[in-house]
Amino acid sequence: VDALKGCQILFCLAIGGPSAAKLVAAKIHPIKVAEPQSIPQVLLRTQMMLRTCPPPWLRKVLARAGIAEKKPSFEDED
Numbered sequence: 001v002d003a004l005k006g007c008q009i010l011f012c013l014a015i016g017g018p019s020a021a022k023l024v025a026a027k028i029h030p031i032k033v034a035e036p037q038s039i040p041q042v043l044l045r046t047q048m049m050l051r052t053c054p055p056p057w058l059r060k061v062l063a064r065a066g067i068a069e070k071k072p073s074f075e076d077e078d
Contacts, residue, residue: 011042029057
């Protein structure tokens with residue numbers, strides 16, 4: 001986990017529960033893929049995810065980085 005500091009996403013072929021939990025605790029989101037993919041394929045997949053509908057965990061990462069606005073929650077309403 002220390003070697004991955006600064007990463008937000010880790011694409012992997014397989015990962016066990018305890019390892020995934022350690023990554024999530026370090027704010028690194030593991031994404032399992034079915035088969036090996038080239039870097040351009042992974043980048044394209046990530047770009048599409050960002051352009052269309054990023055999952056909630058990714059929206060939080062983007063908001064923390066100041067790249068995207070946080071979506072208002074029900075608690076934010078007057």
